[in-house]
Amino acid sequence: MIQTQKKSKNDLAAKVTGNTRYLHDMNLPGQLVGGTFRSPYPHARITRLDVSKARAVKGVAAVLTAEDVPHLEFGPTKYKDWNILAKDKVLFIGDEIAVVAAETREAVDKALSLIEVEFEQLPAIFDPEDSLQEDAVEIHPGVERNRPMHVLVNRGDMDQAKQEAHIVRSGRYHSNRIYQGHMEPVGVLASWSDEEGLTLWAASHIPYRARETYAAGFGLPEDKVRIIVPPIGGSFGSKYVLKLHVTSAALSMKTGRPVKMILDRSEDMLTAHPRVPLTYDIEIGAAADGTFLYKELTVYGDAGARIYWSPNVLATACTRTDCIYNFGAIKAEGHLCYTNSSPTTCMRGFGNAETLFAVESVIDELALGLGMDPADLRMKNIVKQGETTVHGYKLDTCNLDLCIDKAKEISGWERRNELPANRGLGMALANHVSGFRAIDPRFDGSTAIMRINLDGELEIETGEIELGQGMSVTYARIAAQILGIPEGGIIVKSGDTGRYPFGIGTLASRSTVMGGNAVMKASQEMQRQIQALATQVHGEGAEFRDGQVHSDGKAFTLKDISAWYRARHAGEEFKVKETYVPDTEMPDATYFGNPSPNYPFAAHVAEVEVDPDTGRTRMIGYWAVHDSGTIIHETMAKGQVIGAVAQGIGWVLMEDFQVEEGVVRNPSMMDYRMPGAHDIPHVDIAFIQEPDPNGPMGAKSLGEVALDPVPGAIANAIAHATGKRGTRLPLSAERVWNMLQS
Missing domain, CATH: 3.30.365.10 (Aldehyde oxidase/xanthine dehydrogenase, molybdopterin binding domain)
Incomplete structure (x- = not known):
């Protein structure tokens, strides 16, 4: 079963000792295993699809095709070209045609082997410059020359500059596809209930944007989608938003049971979303x-x-x-x-x-x-x-x-x-x-919540995501330096859209500056409020320094401070919430x-x-x-x-x-x-x-x-x-x- 995992004060120690629980280690009662039937062709029309034999396999709880899922416009950017499952046409080798949920991996594999599909192969394009040609086959309807985005930037007088140039050097350069090489393959655990909605345990480091994308795909309000981020075993950009999260959600919604899908390495690489060449x-x-x-x-x-x-x-x-x-x-x-x-x-x-x-x-x-x-x-x-x-x-x-x-x-x-x-x-x-x-035109900052719990531990909650880059240690160090307490006494929590403050997520090198500024503001406000409380309790001579309140030769810890606050605020916890909004400009x-x-x-x-x-x-x-x-x-x-x-x-x-x-x-x-x-x-x-x-x-x-x-x-x-x-x-x-x- 999934147990509440208290964030370690020392994330490195937990990983080295094997105590970190990744998605592979998490299970729910009644959980099903999921699998995907994928296209063997890069571009083809689906002329016949029969899943009746797959549905008859013992232990199979659901087999879904495009007929069983919504067809709404959605996607993680303004280009809404995603689907949950391919309906009439497949667009690449590995495109998702059907998904299976069953009691065992063996039942899933047998069901997948019994799915019958007939295709009419279509001309395929593999080179971007070929796709731009006027006579190129259309991949997405209505997208002129297969070019969803065209950028034009001009500054200065180019003609004059070329005339003045003494020396010119030029060339054609190519960067290639590379695989992010994350140690942990892509996976997800999905659970649906009519009361709670959809919960995904998924290694996304932009969970709020992912929640928005997935909610749109199913026509759900965002507050009916919750994403909990387990410790992430590497990403480097590959684990933002993923179709596997969507298809597992569809299976859970159909069966009413949790569904776990984890790709093996070959399927992870087959369907990988590599660096843009x-x-x-x-x-x-x-x-x-x-x-x-x-x-x-x-x-x-x-x-x-x-x-x-x-x-x-x-x-x-x-x-x-x-x-x-x-x-x-x-x-x-x-x-x-x-x-x-x-x-x-x-x-x-x-x-x-x-x-x-x-x-x-x-x-x-x-x-x-x-x-x-x-x-x-x-x-x-x-x-x-x-x-x-x-x-x-x-x-x-x-x-x-x-x-x-x-x-x-x-x-x-x-x-x-x-x-x-x-x-x-x-x-x-x-x-x-x-x-x-420009990552999210609506908001470009970060929020931190800081609290002192009953034991006197300092907790920081953030919407940014730890994916091994050391964000949690950085935030703890910022707070420790301002409040004068040991880093080891600070717990950093993140990765749950249902519990922690909104965050854009870990991308565009933003976690240290954006999240760090929010933590710094929260630490400074906590310092101010502790001093005010100390003065209220012990008079003007009280001073908060080195993580303690000093008064009349006595030192009082954060545990004491928490008790003072709760006694004066009807048992409420001592916490502050601060948001950093940078003075940046939308290009x-x-x-x-x-x-x-x-x-x-x-x-x-x-x-x-x-x-x-x-x-x-x-x-x-x-x-x-x-x-x-x-x-x-x-x-x-x-x-x-x-x-x-x-x-x-x-x-x-x-x-x-x-x-x-x-x-x-x-x-x-x-x-x-x-x-x-x-x-x-x-x-x-x-x-x-x-x-x-x-x-x-x-x-x-x-x-x-x-x-x-x-x-x-x-x-x-x-x-x-x-x-x-x-x-x-x-x-x-x-x-x-x-x-x-x-």
């Missing part, structure tokens, strides 16, 4: 002295067969990197296209890291053409503190120049031209946000605005050695310097950077989610190569710590900006080592070897 046509022009004059960019994004969060990725790809450099004139055009592949979605640094692969590569090509040091060319063109960028980002703090200087110092950049053969050093810069106003139709409270920056340097006989790249060293404001927890911050660098190394050198004609060719962790300990070099990390006025304790975000420069830095190092420029990720041994032979 992007193709870039990019051109940057500069004056003879290296001053950037313009950047022109065209982006093609593969949304797959349905919209998840790919629109945010495309918008980021077309704009974010313009706020690192002063490019002069800017032009960007983005095409988000439907194809008959599995839908794509967010992944750490989404839209920014892959664009920087292209941008930073072209900047190195400009430096080569100008005979300039790549670091000097970057330094000449970066944004500075106090500036407002071309897209309206207000840089109250920006220490990118110090990041570059420090990265050069600790990496020994001056030895770049004296390296042995086949060795190379590459640099790349990055920026990111600390929350983003306008041209993507101009100040969408984040503050902006982190980074400069990374990679050193590689390339084997000319095999094309294999070996990482020799890595140096990462970050401007993320005040670092609240240095050990955790360094862990974020090391993890991001490891993830980036995997992406650039080995990871490739291979999908051919809609078929996933490597749907197992044996065939999908991810980095191990021996693939990661020592990562030397430094922080430029200037407190930011808009962050809690002066902090800015770190988790995503730590990945953003990695592809560009490694690609530039490989180009420096070989004299050859790789333009398609991953830069695997085979691809680098072929590049060297050309």
Whole structure:
């Protein structure tokens, strides 16, 4: 049975000792097992569907098809193209046609094997540029040229800038699909009752947005959908909103019993929503002295067969990197296209890291053409503190120049031209946000509730979600520093739309700044109210400090303070509630605005050695310097950077989610190569710590900006080592070897 799981004061200790209870460990009385019958074709019309034999299997409680579920317009963004089950047509291999709930896994598998379907295969499209053609087959009715989203951004006089350019470098760059590689496969436990409505135990780190999406799919009021988030075994963007949550809910609503569905790894990868693959046509022009004059960019994004969060990725790809450099004139055009592949979605640094692969590569090509040091060319063109960028980002703090200087110092950049053969050093810069106003136009903040319980423990409730990034420890540390109590005495609770305050969720690097500011405000208000209560109880001489009230030589604990409050407020608990609302701006139709409270920056340097006989790249060293404001927890911050660098190394050198004609060719962790300990070099990390006025304790975000420069830095190092420029990720041994032979 599911038992109330008290949040640990030390989340790490619970995980290391095996006491953390993930979704796999949770069960309800009368629970059924669920399974899905999926399309074997990328694009086909369903001409016949017979589930009668499946329904007759012993132990089967329900078999649902499109005839058994609502057909309402819904989806997690403004593009409402979701369904619960495919009715007339399937759009990708793995598309959901029918779902089964039964007493046992064996009964589910037998029922699935007895479902009879006949198809009329239709022409399929797998390339975004093909989908844009006038004669391309229509994937979603009424979507012109299969393009649900078109981005156009123009700043400055592009024609004049092109005329003035002394040097131009351009190219076509490709970022690939990669699998988020979460340790815990996707799963859900759904329970329906007429009284309580729908309850989902689901590893979503945007549960309030997920609740809104799922309620719309069933035509339910939002307060009839509750999402409880168990500890999450990894996500990196994959576990926002998921069709599995919806289909399990449909089964529970039909049977009146709880239904648990957990994908095995192959099905998880078959139906995975990987990183959005992007193709870039990019051109940057500069004056003879290296001053950037313009950047022109065209982006093609593969949304797959349905919209998840790919629109945010495309918008980021077309704009974010313009706020690192002063490019002069800017032009960007983005095409988000439907194809008959599995839908794509967010992944750490989404839209920014892959664009920087292209941008930073072209900047190195400009430096080569100008005979300039790549670091000097970057330094000449970066944004500075106090500036407002071309897209309206207000840089109250920006220490990118110090990041570059420090990265050069600790990496020994001056030895770049004296390296042995086949060795190379590459640099790349990055920026990111600390929350983003356009994620939810209705609200862009966070709420924290702080209470002192009867035992004198301090509890913090938040709508943001812990998914392993260390949010709970960060919030505890902020409160501890303000209230003067040990971190170990603070419990952070989150992850229940029926109990805890509303939150946008953990995405867009928002948890530290948005949630942290709310916790800071609540801590300050709690401090004020405790002092007022102490004065009321013990007079003007009473003082609250170091987590205790001191009066007449005596010290009173939080347990005493709780008792004082309850005695004076009819037994009510001592709690405060504070909401942080940042002074951010919703970007306008041209993507101009100040969408984040503050902006982190980074400069990374990679050193590689390339084997000319095999094309294999070996990482020799890595140096990462970050401007993320005040670092609240240095050990955790360094862990974020090391993890991001490891993830980036995997992406650039080995990871490739291979999908051919809609078929996933490597749907197992044996065939999908991810980095191990021996693939990661020592990562030397430094922080430029200037407190930011808009962050809690002066902090800015770190988790995503730590990945953003990695592809560009490694690609530039490989180009420096070989004299050859790789333009398609991953830069695997085979691809680098072929590049060297050309």
